[in-house]
Amino acid sequence: MSDRLATLPRAAAAPAARPTRLAVLIDRPAWLGGLMIGPAVLYIVLVVGLPFVLALYYSLSDITMGGRTLGFVGFKHFAAVVGTPKFQTALKNTFIFAVAAQLAVMVLGTVLALALSRDFRGKWLVRLLILLPWVAPVSLGTIGWLWILDSTYSVLNWVLEAAGLVPPYGGFMWLGVPHLAMGSIITVHVWRILPLATVILLAGLSSIPQDIHDAAQVDGAGFWRHLFQITLPLVRPIMLVAGLFGLVLAFTDMIVVFVLTRGGPYDTTQVLASLAFFTGVQAGDLAEGAAIAVFLFPLLVAAAVVLLRVARRTEVT
């Protein structure tokens, strides 16, 4: 009896003593980590890294669409393109577009998130409606806006005319007048980004412990003091992250411009991303297009570094 008991542990341990070579590797954190992260790294290198490196090289080469040369020409294209009025207009527009849209998104997103963090009847429906623009394909939604803003069939003009606010056939050319066109693309971009910003901010708001809100209430804070001294400072790190994403997206995106105005009228809504596309792909000057496209890259990297640092410094808990 005691003999059998004594041999039991050894018998049980025997199979574990000779694991397969794969099992040994997987048991090592370094190997397992590499194995797990490998597919993601491969994907990013192939789909993001490689095209990016190509774009960087193209911007320094003399490549053209259909051409056979790939010679190194240094910063020639950058020097050439930076001086053109077309580029300078696009650069200015890009900043106006990105900053105005992002400001609007942050303010509206905060208001929406604050409203949605309260309990009220039909909250799920409002949440669904707010998320809808994010779920719909961008181009599809933007084409809807194209009709809303159409010079002849604009539903906005129809409403304004029906309400007697503008004379018949006196509606606005939403996409045909420089300032209106810029306003329109900013509005559509805000409509598109708002759901994401709202959801991120909502997550930030719900991470604040209820006790903190209760304490502020007991301590005598009114609505505005509570908002500006407790709630907003506590979501600031997350707000900065949402802001960073939105800003980078606004600086690098061209779908809204491409579908609504194609940069017009007279390049007043042309942004760097759309200019790069028109120059590099449609006009065939791949090298110059690449130069325009990567022009803002150092600036965006700097912005990302600054924002992430600020976010880390203000991090709470």
Next chain:
Amino acid sequence: MATVETRGVRKHFGHVPAVDGVDLQTAEGEFLVLLGPSGCGKTTLLRMIAGLEQPTAGQILIGGEVVNDLPPRARKIAMVFQSYALYPHMTVYDNIAFPLKAQGVARDEIPKRVQWAASLFGIAGLLARRPRQLSGGERQRVALARALVREPAVFLLDEPLSNLDAKLRASARDELQQFQRRIGTTTIYVTHYQVEAMGLGDRIAVMERGRVRQIGTPQEVYDDPADTFVAGFLGSPPMNLVEADDVLVGFRPEHLLPRDAHGGGALVAWPFRVTRVEYLGADRLLYGTLEGRFAGARVIAKLPSTITASFEPGRVAEFAVREKDLRFFDRASGLRTAARTL
């Protein structure tokens, strides 16, 4: 300075009654403890007094005035939360100054008051730090200083010691009581630790399932429990309850002693079969069953270390309880009934 009164206060979450008709009244400057197991409604009751929850029915009075429709900030109360709820993005100074600023205290008055509150709790050297740079005990002091600085009429404390380790908790309990005695502010304190409740409270309100089962001094609720719940909730180990006809007979484990250990007086004695012994240093716990009239009833005896006789498992000995230490409860309702002779 003010008293707190609740009149028939109820709170329903959906169909679940969290607080089910509570009538309480504190005395001026009293330290009242709400004691009960988790989910008994004690925190909900405190939050209703603070104004953080609206009662479904009933009235809440602070200083004789109905405050049901007043927001928390108009109730002249201060509250300390279980998590302390310090503002993590503010320094200790700003945390303590926050209620003063919110109440529009004169700008040059604020630093003086903050210094006063901070020195009262010995945290004057920490004013520039942020909450995350503080230890648990320091955070608790900051929370108390923040509550005290506005000189509230009523202090509400929601398990303020439960995040401290055991050693710190004992000293914090002592400090808390000294401090409350000194400022003499009416205090309502929520806890589920009976030791805290017994040690701190002028009176204890024992709650269960949204109702107050008994309210009285620590001695009253311990010595004369109003029902079997209070009898079983207070005391460690809890009161022994033995069935006898239509009543339950209750006696504290420390009152069940070997017959010859009793000095005298009228005794009720039974043979007691010891099944297990726990040696706890200061006391010994004897688990076992009674024989004779209450054969089979499982009871616990708590012997002080002054009783040195040895009790091995399996041994049967004559144990006794003084007649005046017996408590009787109605078997159906669990409520206290008149004493009778066994």
